[in-house]
Amino acid sequence: MYRLSAAHRGADGAVMSVVQLPPPSLAFPASGVPPRVRGLARYTADLVTPDTVLVGLARSPYAHARVSRLDTCRALKTPGVLGVLTPADFDGITLGHQIADEPVLTNVARYVGDGIAAVAATDQSALVRGIEALDIDYEILPHACSVDDALTLGEPLHRACPDNVAQRFSIERGNWEAAQKRVSFWVTGTFQTQAVPHAYLEPRATLVRVTNERLELVTASHFPAVLVETYREIVADWGASLEVITPDIGGSFGAKWEHPTHLICLAFAHRLRRNVAMVLSRRDDMIAGRTRVAMKIWMRIGATDDGELVAKETVLWADNGAYSGHGPTVSLAAATRMDNLYRFSALNAQAQLVYTNNMPSECFRGFGSPQSAFAQEQLIDELAERLSMDPIELRRRNAVQPQDTTLHGWQVGSCGFAECLDAVRQRVQAHRDDHPLPASSRYRFGYGVAAGTHGISNRGYDHRFDRALLSLRLEPDGMLCAGSAEVEIGCGTVDLVCTLIADYLELDRERIRIVLGDTATVPHGLGSFASRTAFFAGRAALDASRQFAKKCSGFAAEAELPAEAGISAVIDVAVAAGRTGELCVTGCYEPEHVALPDQSGYGNTSPAYTFGAHGCCVRVDMATGLARVIQYWAAHDTGRVLSPKRARGQVVGGVHQGLGFALAETALVDDQGRLQNPGYLDDRVATFADTVPVECIFASTFEEHGPNGAKSIAEPPIIPVAACVANAIYDAIGTRQRRLPMTPERVWRSLHTEG
Template sequence: MNDISLKDALKVVGTRPVRPDGVDKVMGRAQFGGDAVMPGMIFGSTVRSPHAHARIIKIDTSAAEAMKGVRAVVTAADLPNITSEEAFVGEGPMNFRDLSCNLMARDKVLYDGHVVAAVAATSTSIARAAAEAIKVEYEVLPHVINEMEAMQPGAPVLHDDIFTSGVDPKPTTPSNVVKRMEFAKGDLEAGFAAADKIVERTYTTAPVHQAYIEPHACVAAFNPDGQCQVICSSQGHFMVRAYCAKLLGIDISEIRVTPAEIGGGFGGKTLVYLEPLALALSRKAGRPVRMVMTREEVFRGSGPTSGGTINVKVGAKMDGTITAAHAEVILQAGAYPGSPIGPALMTCWAMYDIENASAVGFDVVSNRPKVAAYRAPGAPISTYATESAVDELSRAIGMDPIELRLKNAAKDGTKALYGPTFQNIGYVETLEAAKNHPNLQAKLGPNQGRGVAAGFWFNIGGESSASLAVNEDGTIALVSGSPDIGGSRASMAMMAAEVLGVNVERVRPIIGDTASVGFTFVTGGSRVTFATGTAVCDASDDIVKQLRGRAAKLWEIDVEAVEWRDGSAYPAGDNAGKFEPLSLADIAVKSGRTGGPIAAKATVNAQGAGPGWGVHVVDVEVDKETGHVKILRYTAAQDVGRAIHPSYVEGQVQGGAVQGIGWALNEEYIYDKDGRLDNGGFLDYRVPVASDLPKIDVALVEVPNPRHPFGAKGVGEVPIVPPMAAIANAIFDATGVRMTSLPMSPPKVRAALDAAGK
């Protein structure tokens, strides 16, 4: 194990080499999910519900099946009827039955865009025409979109088997409220009684989509012997394999999934939408089937994250001590149970050491697409509310917002509201880095304001596999099981190169298919550099041990007398004997004579992921006449443990901040009165464009995580947590108006300014 405090001794980690997958991507040669080809392949399309809530009376596929070129039509009748079973295959909890029904509606459709049938044909246009020829008869039911309305007695009930859990007594009538959760410590009442100032407010957020550029896409073949091949872009090909096996009722060994390059996931590709359908179509058609969603299908049918309603009450003494904090969070789950309510509650006060605190939450279904993970699932929603309220509190007691956070900051030894005691955390250092950033010296002009907010994310470890092989010329083949969605191939190669003492260009990293490398959990939870990185380092350590053994054999000395330094074997000291050093290449070329090929594999279930802490400071200018908010300056400080490849770590932080800016200012799902999505495309679902943004300045803080060989902590999720509150706080600073509803779009900002007489 390396001494993680010795950053200066590192030769590869911390440098910025060109990414191994870079040239293919800039040349347009990278093969994404929709690029994959199988011989004889045909093309799939889906039929989707135009209703928010309806009973399926009848599906008539005869006209479609009679069309020339149509090879297969499938409905729920072609899929096994799955019984209720909780699974942890993707990033969040998922019930197999719900996932099956989400892929292909059974009995009822629960949202606009819910798939009711799929068709495969010899061309995409025939498939689409056939999809239109499938006649579905519906009995339209009353629907409910808003989470607060869905909670009301008398609201249309989506599932007759949901009885709110976590309440006493257990309800006897079904409702849309799946569960109630609570975390609490101390005495809230006494805490508020001790406060000099209390802020109490309600906030709302809109569902937002992960908005990856690459739509869901796959090619799948179900061969006559029962063996299945899937090529797709996902955040976990082992996850795809597990879901396909379960939903189609086949053995895992029958399915081989090959990962394609992935054009963004952000959590939204930690579950399946198309692959089991493509396999079911292929089984019927006897041909491989390619399915690619349109952008509209991505918006209507794949998971956004929740919108929600959050009530916050927080109090402090005039000296800045926060005496009590309470949050009630109501999250949309979409059509099936499972909003990120747990993490929303666990993260929202995690930045603070507060004696008396509580967080209560409700998971609520309504007639929307089932939510999927999105970067730090749940945390941005609840933290927008709590960090807005803390900003208001800092103004109420006249204290600088960073000073207030420093005074109450979580430190090593702080016991979090959700249970654990923090160790090796760098939150105070992150606050200091934000406070000392030169951007905070910039003078603000008229209608300009500055806002601060912080955020927390757990990060996870988990199961990963990696293998290394020393090639005959001393170069290295590195295989891991983690799809690369953020530059992880580069960081894997760098960590291996650091351990082996070779140039990073000597290491060629790839992602193995499900038959070529051990099980690896999804790329999610900001876990890959930590967990898969640990597996890579373990395998690299094993290689070093073997290399020392081979040198010992060549020199005919004891392996303990051989040390590995800068990519070569050296005698450990004068007593070991006098030998010229042997490089990795020297040993590799002789490996046949010293025991055969040199290779190693490692599997881990990594524990002890270091949490991520982010502090964002944003300067905005508000056009008071139009309500348009311009981001002038953006500073993101973050504890990253150790930046393996600083450019890609900065890229993660910048990307998270930018997605947060979109969430804050313009992104939202808009439904019409019939419960149909009205903005299912990039024209009216407004992600930020380049000209909307300044450079996102990143301050990397490195408080190493002792549980990782180089001290790395997860970095990809926490940067989307602070932006919404930071921007809301900056808008208040610029205008004196508190925006309590996302997105803070121009019509809403102008209306709020008008209402306040500003």
Template sequence: MSEKHSYVGKNLQRTDVLDKVTGRGKFTADLKFSNMLYGKLIYSTHAHARILNIDTSEAEKLPGIKAIITAKDVPSIRYGLSPARYDENIFCIDTVKFYGDKIGAVCAIDEDTVYEALKLIKVEYEALPAVFTPAEAAAEGAPQIFEEYPRNLNTEIHQHFGDCDKAQEEAYYVRTDRFQGQRTIHGVIEPHCTIAYWEGKRVIVHAAHQSVHYLQHHLARILGMKEGDIRVITPYVGGGFGGKLDVSGLDISAIILSKITGQPVKMAYDLEEVWLNGRGRHGMDMEYTTGVTKEGKILFVKNEIVIDGGAYTGLGIASAYYAGALLTVLYNFDNYKFDAYRYVTNLPPCGAQRGHGQPHPRYAFESHLDHIAEDLGIDPIEIRIINARKSGDVTPNGYELKSYFLKEANELARDASGWKDKKGKMAKGRGIGVGNGGFVSGAGFCQYRTDLPHSIAMIKVYDDGSHAIVYTNAVDIGQGSDTVLRQMAAEGMGYPYDDISIVSHDTDLATLDFGAYASRQTLMAGWAVKRAGEDVKRKILEMAAEMIKVKEDGGYRSGKLMPEELDCREGIVFMKQEPAVKITFAEVARAYFVKNGLLIGRGYYHPGKLGGQHKGAAVGTSPAYSSATQVSEVTVDEETGMVKVLNTWDVHDSGVAINPNLLHGQVHGAFAMGIGETLWEKVMFDEKGKLLNGNYAEYRLPTALDMPPVHSMILDTFEPNGPYGAKEVGEGATTPTLGCVANAVYDATGARVSSLPLTPEKVWRAMKEKREREEK
């Protein structure tokens, strides 16, 4: 046991691997209950309209129909993420606000009957003029979607630090660029599904969700229930990426329909409904004005972002703040002006998606920074190194970076990719590009105002010490949190990994945690399980000190031991000074049980008070920030504009990797999502606001054949604010990709495409326009 850790830093087998590769594992849609009914939502077929009448009489006559509900049958309460923007109703009252808005719900004995009923429900509308872009929404005389959002402006942010105007006067060079980011969707493998049934006054909700706690909390508010009367369980979840964090119409409807019918009700989206209700990435128009010194040191950044929010707010308020919050984490400058305008439009509402609000601005700024470097004749990686923040920095908007190694990430990516031999020396049609990113390791504040701890864990040891169970409401949505939390619990306890199982994401069985979002599980739930493990260990060592008898002739020591003289690793309690003096964990645990009863460990985590005092200061706070650099090589077909990514190098500064293989898996997945958003993906609508490409043929996620080899590398760093020195990787790894690939395409062509995605046609057109400019 010469190694520092027994389980941390090891590629231990995933907890869920056999269930998932054999298909034995159950997802929500796999669950069946006796007398279970099937439900569907009734959707609007107008982008903006007044509901004149809903006639359900024909549908009600169908044999097998159990209940049909609309706004008149449910509370008229409004909900959302922040009280100032509670703008969504359970079902539309009076008006529908997008094509796909929820008008009601139906349930029946089988799915066939539900679909038949949907066809028989007649909704009469009076069409209203609609707005589909922020520009239309903001126009003089534009139709108002909500009374409380004049000119449809839903969120306005003005965060100003330092003195940009003064810095602008002093700058050697100032440049302005504009970019556009498109609407995208998460592309979860598992469409949303919820099953609800009642047991007396309590309701049991099985849902494909990222946070059992938030679902429980929001449902309690919406339904006027006590949190304790709602039990939320998530079985295996097939990906979330931010799309399973808002309360969905399925959740609320299944509960209400089950109450009415007295039977379990299952509700699920089909794929197209995921696009309509899944709350993907916002479209953004972004303008950056940056001033630098002759050497490329950034003096100020002015950043204005206009955001297409869709019909409701939900998590979109946080997306808007995140869009500008984290730029200051990457680069060191004091003068920053961030202005954002989020408009409501008559399109599906947008919300959180991997990297929350940040990937588009990262694409824009990384592209902008490359232009500045080019104008000054500075190498793109060099300008990033010059400006990279360092450990110990505090940003002007109040974030403290304990460990931060963006400079080192750039250097390793540069050297591993052979950048110096390639940049500017590549054959025609080939290019190399760099992009930086990173993310929070958990949000510094709860979604709602509370003083609750962010994560609580408990470990229960069997009476004979032969097994232990970790309890946490951290949610494993495929990222592997169950596995890394077992690793950290085992390490904390000094107990065999294979003898620890985990009970997670069940509000009745496990313990409070805010769930899987903002890349928080490893750090926050990690602290709680580590501390719970250490609590068990403390009790074991105290007990062991009473049990171990050191022989008189031991030479080094005699008499009774103190707990501090002992340690426990891998199920063996031993004397630190003389490891041969030992006793098994199991023996000690059994003795503890006989003497004291149940052996449990308890762990608690709260990040403490973080951040500054300005409006919106909470968003972007975190105990730890990751950083990442990606370098990609591409070819561009000069006649067609088709981009092929040949190779990519990702360096992640994520502290100590608890399970390196899981980290690399996150990086590969993040890169796939990133190139998809860079090159192919875009949610499209027709002129009436109807979704055009709610399928994977026309919404082009990357396939395996589109993926280049990914060289994922981990910097050897340690985060003081993270359990065992760990910080995040899940979302941060998506954020450099868009800028990185876009910069490689620019390097290959000399033509900048300033809107995502970089489709072949846009690249073709940019190259054509460049040729035409040069011919003049």
């Protein structure tokens, strides 16, 4: 029998399904350097061959307009043009994972950049001429580029919503009337957060390869298997079949899901029987891309004289943009998720998701929580000031604890929130002691803190199930192939899965091949989102490894291998005997202790929850209003840290992405709905020149349901950042920043209106 370490056995010697392993190896593959760093990654655009048909769109120049005439004759006669698609070619087809409201091509443009017609051509020059040759006339309609304007427009942007409200939520938890009577005083504020592009490095790109009636969609996507489900019936009506391949992804942060460009390229590829590609320029990607949901939040929090947080009320208006994307769940999360940080007695929340003629919104790292944290964590600081209490002490006194069930139904297991708060308090105090702030008439210094929480996946995302599958298959060449529909979006999924399998099976990493997101060869899965990948794919990898080890044990006994033979020896024998097909298993992870939430979002939606606390020191230039962060601390409860380097990378990256959201980034849209800064020279994304020192601290928690005790760390680092910086600015200059981004002009104006 092959050798099985004691860590893999129960007391009776039986193989256990949930195991604790020695610390995993942090080694990279044999090359020593990841392919991305060596420039070997292959993104969608890199796979486009010279003979591929190119596709482009004629986009609406108006925020809201009806197409009164669309004549394709001149375009079709243009040399090099191979075809034109119009809205009639996709009649009755709308996209939207939660609200199906986005046409593939449209006769009614709802934002500047909406697709009206698509052209396919042999080369870029012919494509541009073909688009220019389209004759399109518009009837301009009333438009609204703000939530307030949309609510009073008197003109529905979508027939199904005459008041332009796509969805409403009204939620009450606990005994609201009784809680209000216990409140000694309230703090209240109205906050505004902006739309920002996702700022991924790889613009949206789509390639479709054709083999007879089989269409192969190659594109960066969070959920390739769900894409197949979304498009399969449409493609089947054309008489074709569909598979999706996810190549290397150059970033997404929540942007890359179903999209009209996919169906446009699929339709052209099927009609022309040729490979087809559409690679957006950076400008087009930003004009017709997706943004974080902009929000206006009115909030009040009530407390007792001794610092008990009793009641919280939220009224939220979310700018859905022209189409919904994940707007419904993002707005629900923003209205409720941050409530779970503290032991409130009662909660009241109302939210409206409003259609406007802005670019469509989409989920973005943090899924609505950075917006609501910006409001909540400033009000917590205001309460602390009213109570003459240390802001960390107020949070700690009311912090959620292990084994709590929150008012929204979260069943908290492991929880290192208090430990995170203590770590930040210690470091902020040490920095104060070691760095006495210089007296200056021009520069003021201040410290701020803020906290955040996040789930791991969401049982309500797909009502059928929330699970991950991972196959292990021994190939004839002796490689152990691990396949999953989860994808690598930059969080280290390949390295994590490879490490877990290699450590469990005691194999060299070089013997393991990872295949992610190829729907023709891997088992079905929901994909990578909601900070679920490490947790779900990790557990599935461990389950597959356990099953594979058991199969190897049986094979070894049959082959009469010596008792000390390891998995590697079993593999060698199977390859030599031509019996590799016998060593194939599929591991599964599906949490049993989660529940479908109700329409108000109530329920234990995640198998575990993460918590964090941040602190920072800022310097504010009183002459210009420029706020600069000079030191940052980020403490996170992420369970057992499997890869310290990758965990630090996620935290440092999330903090800097949050600093861009807090201080500079915005999608500037004029009153006609035109994006004024469609590029990163004008949309001020943080760069290396803007980096600040970030100290990362990880709580010493162990999550019993996680892979080897781990939780996740993908989204949480961005959540507290804007609030943390806002609290530090207040500490420095005494004025509250209630609107993002906190640009020098806004900070300066606050000094001259409030200070």
